[in-house]
Structure formats: structure tokens, C-alpha cells
Amino acid sequence: MKKIIILICFLFITVHAQIKYDDFFADKTLRMDFYHTGNKQSEMISFGKLVEEGPWSGSKKNLIDNLGYGNYFLKVFDRASNQLIYSRGFSALFQEWQTTEEAKTITRTFSGSVVMPFPKKEIKIEIYRRDRRNNFEKKFEYTANPSSYFIVKEKIKPYTNFKVHYSGDPSTKLDIVFIPEGYSKTEIEKFHKDCERFAGYLFEYSPYKENKDKINIWGIEAPSNESGTDIPANGIWQQTLVNSSFYTFDSERYLMTTDYFTVKDIAANAPYDQIFIMVNTSKYGGGAIYNFYSMTCVDNKVSKQVFVHEFAHGIAGLADEYGNDNTYQDMYPTDVEPWEPNLTTMVNFESKWKYLIEPGTPIPTPPEDKYKNKIGVFEGGGYVAKGVFRPTFNSIMNSFSSNEFNQVCKDVIQKIINYYSE
Numbered sequence: 001m002k003k004i005i006i007l008i009c010f011l012f013i014t015v016h017a018q019i020k021y022d023d024f025f026a027d028k029t030l031r032m033d034f035y036h037t038g039n040k041q042s043e044m045i046s047f048g049k050l051v052e053e054g055p056w057s058g059s060k061k062n063l064i065d066n067l068g069y070g071n072y073f074l075k076v077f078d079r080a081s082n083q084l085i086y087s088r089g090f091s092a093l094f095q096e097w098q099t100t101e102e103a104k105t106i107t108r109t110f111s112g113s114v115v116m117p118f119p120k121k122e123i124k125i126e127i128y129r130r131d132r133r134n135n136f137e138k139k140f141e142y143t144a145n146p147s148s149y150f151i152v153k154e155k156i157k158p159y160t161n162f163k164v165h166y167s168g169d170p171s172t173k174l175d176i177v178f179i180p181e182g183y184s185k186t187e188i189e190k191f192h193k194d195c196e197r198f199a200g201y202l203f204e205y206s207p208y209k210e211n212k213d214k215i216n217i218w219g220i221e222a223p224s225n226e227s228g229t230d231i232p233a234n235g236i237w238q239q240t241l242v243n244s245s246f247y248t249f250d251s252e253r254y255l256m257t258t259d260y261f262t263v264k265d266i267a268a269n270a271p272y273d274q275i276f277i278m279v280n281t282s283k284y285g286g287g288a289i290y291n292f293y294s295m296t297c298v299d300n301k302v303s304k305q306v307f308v309h310e311f312a313h314g315i316a317g318l319a320d321e322y323g324n325d326n327t328y329q330d331m332y333p334t335d336v337e338p339w340e341p342n343l344t345t346m347v348n349f350e351s352k353w354k355y356l357i358e359p360g361t362p363i364p365t366p367p368e369d370k371y372k373n374k375i376g377v378f379e380g381g382g383y384v385a386k387g388v389f390r391p392t393f394n395s396i397m398n399s400f401s402s403n404e405f406n407q408v409c410k411d412v413i414q415k416i417i418n419y420y421s422e
Contacts, residue, residue: 021060024078024085025117029053030151031268032125033261034140036094036110040103043094045112045127045140048261050151056117057170057271061422063087063117067415069317069339070290071095071130074114079122079143086116090291091317093258095129099328100249111260119146134336157222157262161270164195164217170271173216174315174420177272179263181295182240182280185223194278194298195219201304202311205404207414214421218270229255229279241266242277244295246285255285255295263293273420274315276307288313305400312397312405316412319343321390321398323380334387341412342397343381344389353391353408367393375407 033048063086065073070089078085094110097103114127122145128136167173178198180191199217203209226238230245233252242262248254257263257277267275275293279286286306288294294314296307312318319332319340332338337348344352349363356375357363365376372393381390381398390398392406405413 019063019083019085021063021117024120025056026120026146027055028118029056029115029268030118030144030146031113031115031264032142032144033111033113033264034127036092036112037107038094038098039105039107040098042107043098043129043139047140047142048111048113050144050148051156051268052118052151052153053115053268055170055271057175058115058117058273059420059422060117060171062419065089067419069341071339073128073136074116075126075128076116076119077124077126078119079124082124085119085123088114088116088291089317090114091289092292093256093260093289096289096328096331097249099331102249110258113260113264115264119144121146130339132333132336134339155268157265157269159220159222159266159269162192162219162221164219165199165212166216167213168216170216172421173214174211174417175216175218175271175273177218177220177267177270177275179220179242179266179275179277180222180224180280181242181244181257181277182224182226182228182238184225184227187227187280188221188223190280191221191278192219194280198276198278198298198304198307201307204304205308207410207417211414211417211421214417216271218272220266220269222266222269224280228281229283231283244277244279246283248287253285254287255279255297256287257295260292274311276311276314286310290314290317302400305396305403309396309400312409312413316409316416317341318397318409318412319382321381321392321395323383323385323388328383332382332384332388338382338388340382342391342406342408344377345387346377346389349377356391356407364389 031051035046037044065087071091074088076086125142127140129139178195183191224240228238232247242257243259244257246255248256277295278298281297282299284300286296288310294310334345361376363377365371377389382388391408394402395406
């Protein structure tokens with residue numbers, strides 16, 4: 001049996017080692033837009049459109065996602081050979097909405113979009129979704145012909161980009177694009193300054209500061225008709241670039257947008273692996289979803305911490321480590337191990353951070369002073385107080401009384417940076 005397992009692992013590694021970018025892909029990007037439609041109990045994914053975009057800025061080496069993060073998983077197959085040639089995990093606003101009270105009573109549609117290297121030959125695109133047991137089920141399949149004249153080739157929303165921090169070739173760097181939201185034409189210079197300020201914030205934190213030479217940051221000069229953002233409870237509605245709004249899912253501080261196609265249209269003006277939307281407001285709020293987008297207010301007294309906290313959701317799939325938010329229901333069933341790397345329900349703790357715990361540290365770990373600076377298993381996380389556990393008593397993923405990531409989160413972020421920059 002041991003020999004069989006070793007052989008399977010060898011064959012798995014060999015298959016993926018044979019995937020060479022130039023064998024299957026041209027040096028440009030293919031984007032597929034789609035729709036999630038459903039309610040708390042159902043979901044249908046339907047096709048929207050294909051868009052040809054600029055040079056591929058993702059890794060040309062790490063084409064197969066071996067991280068295992070995300071509520072969804074994209075697979076791209078060469079249709080002739082049925083060989084898996086690209087994959088990527090991601091999450092979406094739709095699956096968060098499904099855990100809200102509203103999803104019990106109505107059906108809604110949310111926009112979704114994925115990008116991949118532009119194929120040289122016909123491909124099969126599949127999208128998978130985790131079920132309640134965290135197993136992936138196929139939800140969507142589409143065959144795409146790269147020579148189809150229905151692929152949109154125009155730049156849908158053309159704007160000028162600029163370099164905020166540049167380290168080199170986008171295909172060997174983590175590329176972050178800053179999108180302005182609620183900056184009028186007269187405030188674009190403010191956006192430039194905010195980009196410099198927030199890039200500086202990022203490099204104050206480990207492990208970003210140790211990896212500055214592996215990161216590019218871009219900005220897009222894209223003004224809004226009006227300043228600020230929507231605040232529905234206050235009757236404030238502004239004409240802005242990506243239609244962001246506070247009170248997403250009726251949570252005052254949750255600042256997001258459902259206009260994902262516009263977000264992707266604007267991001268396409270620069271190389272990007274991660275999208276960060278900077279909202280020109282002093283009101284406290286933000287949000288982020290893994291490999292989707294991240295967003296923050298720029299002029300609040302804790303904007304720096306909000307930015308760094310939210311970006312950790314977006315880039316690394318890190319979960320919130322606090323346990324006192326009633327916005328979501330049953331987001332982390334306690335009989336299933338979460339995929340998020342910084343939470344555990346103890347169902348399969350061996351797969352998480354057990355290796356970092358010092359001998360003698362009790363599991364679960366009591367919130368006593370002698371353990372407050374140690375890696376442990378502290379109850380409370382994922383918006384609930386019981387049954388879900390976090391790695392440390394406090395960290396920036398828990399509250400802003402801490403201004404650093406714990407070691408579990410640092411290790412995950414480092415792994416992601418390496419993944420993009422190899």
C-alpha cells in the first residue's frame with residue numbers, strides 16, 4: 001500500500017510538472033463573467049461573457065492551485081486531452097449572502113468573474129462549490145473557443161494606470177491594483193497621495209515588509225462623478241465608480257459593492273493578482289473576499305488597520321478571529337473543519353497549526369495571562385463564541401487592540417506571496 005501511495009504522489013507531481021505555460025497559453029488574459037442566482041437553499045451559475053484582456057500577470061509557473069482555499073474552485077482543461085492546465089480557488093459575495101436572514105425569503109442574482117491565461121486551443125471551464133461538508137461539487141461547465149469572434153476585445157472602461165511601487169516583471173511578482181472609489185476629477189491627486197500612504201502602511205507589517213521586492217502596486221486614474229459612497233440608512237446616495245455602499249447585508253460597517261463586472265473592467269487597466277478598492281470616506285468600514293476584491297475607507301483614524309485586516313481576507317483567505325457578529329448564520333458549521341487556515345472546529349486540527357503549539361500548552365487554551373502571547377487554540381472566532389477556535393488570544397484579525405498578525409497568519413501570507421512571485 002505504501003508503494004502505491006508513493007507512486008500516485010509521483011504521478012501527480014509529474015503530471016503537473018509537465019504543464020508548461022507556452023504549451024497551452026498565449027501571453028494575454030481571458031476573463032469569464034458569470035452570474036450566481038439563488039437563495040439560501042439553491043444556486044445556479046449561468047454564463048455571461050468572455051473578455052480578452054492584456055498580458056497575463058499571474059504566475060506562469062504556479063498554474064495549478066495547490067493551496068486548497070476558497071468556497072469555489074475554478075478548473076480549466078485542455079479540451080482535446082482533458083488535461084487540467086489551470087486552476088484557482090476563490091470566494092464570492094453570493095455565498096456570504098446565502099448565510100443572511102434575507103436569503104431565506106428571496107432569490108437574488110450576484111455577478112461573478114474569473115480570469116485565466118488566454119488559451120491557444122479550445123478549453124473546458126468548470127466551477128466547483130463546496131457543499132456543507134466542504135467537499136467540492138461541480139456547479140458549472142462551459143466550452144470556450146479562443147478564436148470565437150464573440151470574445152469581447154475592446155477595453156470596456158479604459159483608464160490610465162500608474163506605478164505606486166514597482167519591483168519588476170508582473171509575472172514574477174504579486175501585483176496589487178488600487179482602484180479609486182468616490183474620488184471626483186478634482187480629487188485624483190488625493191488618490192495618488194492615498195496610494196502612496198497605503199502602500200507605506202502595507203510595508204509596515206510582516207511579512208509584507210520583508211517581501212517588498214516581490215510586490216508591485218498599481219493605481220488607476222478613474223474618477224467618480226461624485227465624492228464619497230452610499231450610506232443608505234442616512235439617505236446618502238452618490239454617483240461613484242463601482243457603486244459601493246455601507247450597510248451591505250444590513251451591516252452598517254460592511255462596505256462593499258455588488259457591481260463586480262465594473263470592478264473587473266477597471267482593474268483590467270493594470271496587471272493585477274489582487275484588487276483593492278479605496279473608498280474616499282472617513283466613515284468606518286470595509287470588507288474583503290478571497291480572490292474577489294478588498295475594500296476600505298481611507299480617511300478614518302483606523303483606516304490603516306482596516307486596510308491591512310481586509311487585505312488579509314482578500315489575498316490569503318484569512319478568517320475573522322472574533323466571535324461577536326450576528327450578520328451571518330451557520331457560516332462555520334462546528335462539525336466541519338473550516339477551509340480557512342486560521343480557524344478550526346477541532347474536527348481536523350492536525351491539518352491546521354498544531355505544529356506551532358509549544359508542549360504543555362492546553363488544547364483548547366484558556367484565556368489566561370500566561371497563554372495570551374502564545375500560539376494555542378482559543379475559543380471564539382468566525383463570528384461565533386462557541387465551537388470555533390482561533391490561534392491566539394488576540395491579533396489584527398481579531399481586534400485592532402492588536403496591530404500585528406499572529407504567526408499562523410504570517411506563515412499563510414508568506415506562502416501566498418511566494419505562490420505569486422515564483
